Amino acid sequence: MRIGLRTIKTAIASVIAMMIAEFLQLNYPTAAGVIAILSLGNTKKDSLYTGLGRIFSLGLATVVAFVCFHIIGYNPFAFGIYLLLFIPLAVKLKVTEGIVVNSVLVTHYLVEQSFSVQLLINEFLLLTIGVGAALLLNSYMPNREKMVKEEQIVVEDLFRKLIWDLSKSFQQLDNTQLSADCEKLMKTIRSAQTKAKLLSKDRYFDVNPYFEEYFLMRGSQVRILKDMIDLQAKISLDAKYTKQMQLLLEKTALSFDEENDGTQLLEDLDAIYMFYQALQLPDNRKEFENRARLFQFLQSFQSFIELKSEFSNVNPFSKNAKN
Template sequence: MKIGLRTIKTAISATISIIIASSLGLLYPTSAGIISVLSVTNTKKTSLKTGMYRLFSLALATLIAFICFSIIGFNAVAFGIYLLLFIPLAVRFRLSDGIVVSSVLVTHYLVEKDLSWQIIGNEFLLMIIGVGLALLMNLYMPDGEKRLKEDQEIIEAMFRKILNNMAAYLNQHSKERHLFERCTELRSFIRRGENWAKDYRENQLFGSADYYLDYFNMRRMQNNILQDMLRILEKIVVEPEQVENIQKLLQHTAETFAENNDGQEILDEIIDVYEDYRKKNLPQTREEFENRAQVFQLLQLFQAFIEIKADFAKAQQEKEAH
């Protein structure tokens, strides 16, 4: 049986919550523990948001309960009417996460047949202790940045291998299908990285932490372009010298493919390749024309592939400048 970190934090926060509520002489101290159990989430930001929303939810619930119990009395009918009013209002104000917890605390008003400031303070203290301990436990999170950097290295190594193989198999047709499989595998790694990046961002309480999410989104778009390039690569049948420049481009990109490469050098080389193709003799047959068009389309897609990284690098520079 494996006990995860979240389970450990939940058990500790619930235990301490009950101890604190009991030591303060609060009524229903175990409720603080239950609130803590329900408030330990996967990230720091979600725990903070959950805590704040539940406090707002309790304030709304207490107001509605005060009206219902004052008019109808402390009975089941009043509690039912309270639910009829509270649930849609909580949903309307996006406080639905606190419906169950707040309603449980409202039952304490019903059981005690009391809505004095003392009992109201008791319920708010239970909520504050429960969500506060949950947030305190969630302040400790494993260092997710190391895992993100490891995923970056794996993904970049996979890109380099695919680009090298594309250069080697350009104008050949017997060994290309496995490259589609590698692109599919690469997509799964990128998707995993995006999920880690979302969790990492949610665990940063202060400042912006969008870099890794932007990075994996950029690589996902590049992987989509790679797949389009492979579909064209399957169809190209020309003389080797017709694709020699593109092969060199792919090889050079594979050699220099890295997080800190802004792609500008490759874009300059692509312009040179365009110029070189313009100087070549025009196709003489329909077949030559169609093949040359395929080569030109492949080059356009490759340019889009590099421009995605160049735009990403430019956007990051602008963010750092501000």
């Protein structure tokens, strides 16, 4: 049995909340512990927004309950009417995270048959203590930036291998392995995107969307690579036509890096365009179709490089960003 960090933080937050509630001699102190459990989210922002939403919705729940209990009475039927009114309002105001927690607190009004100032203060303190304990424990988070950077290294290594293998695969009609490697790379990128989103939510201020946008860009590049792999399997030309493209793919694989903005590769690509334009025209329809596919392959590769170039020059958080 493995006990994770979140489980440990949940247990500690619950104990702290109940101890504070008992120290302040609040009624129903265990409720503070339950609220702490329910308020501890996956990220700092999740916990903060959930907590603030529950504090706001407790005010709403109190008003609705006050009206229902005073008109209908302190009975289960009145509580049912309260739920019929409060739940749609909470959904409308987008504070659904407070429905369960605050409805439990509302039962305290029902049990006590009172809305005294002392009881109102008691309920708001229980909620505040529970939320506060969750925020306190969630102030410590594992180093997600380190994990995201590790994922980034894995992604770039997979890109290098895939592009290198692509350079060696001309004249091969079966690109099954390359397609499988493409799928593996995309799954790795999706995993990295999830971690990057969690990293962004772990920061209250100074939000840096760089990694989210970086992996989004890499995902777009994978889709282009997939098209290139499918297209390459249909190209059947003499090595004199494909050699220049193979060399450029090898150079791309060797220089593939986060800091490479693709400027030199685009210049090399222009030179290849000029090389193909200087070649003799095709002798037959088959050669014409294959050279047309090679030209389409070149255009896709250009889009592949331009995606990274645009990202490096436009993204304000990129190391190569230009003013």
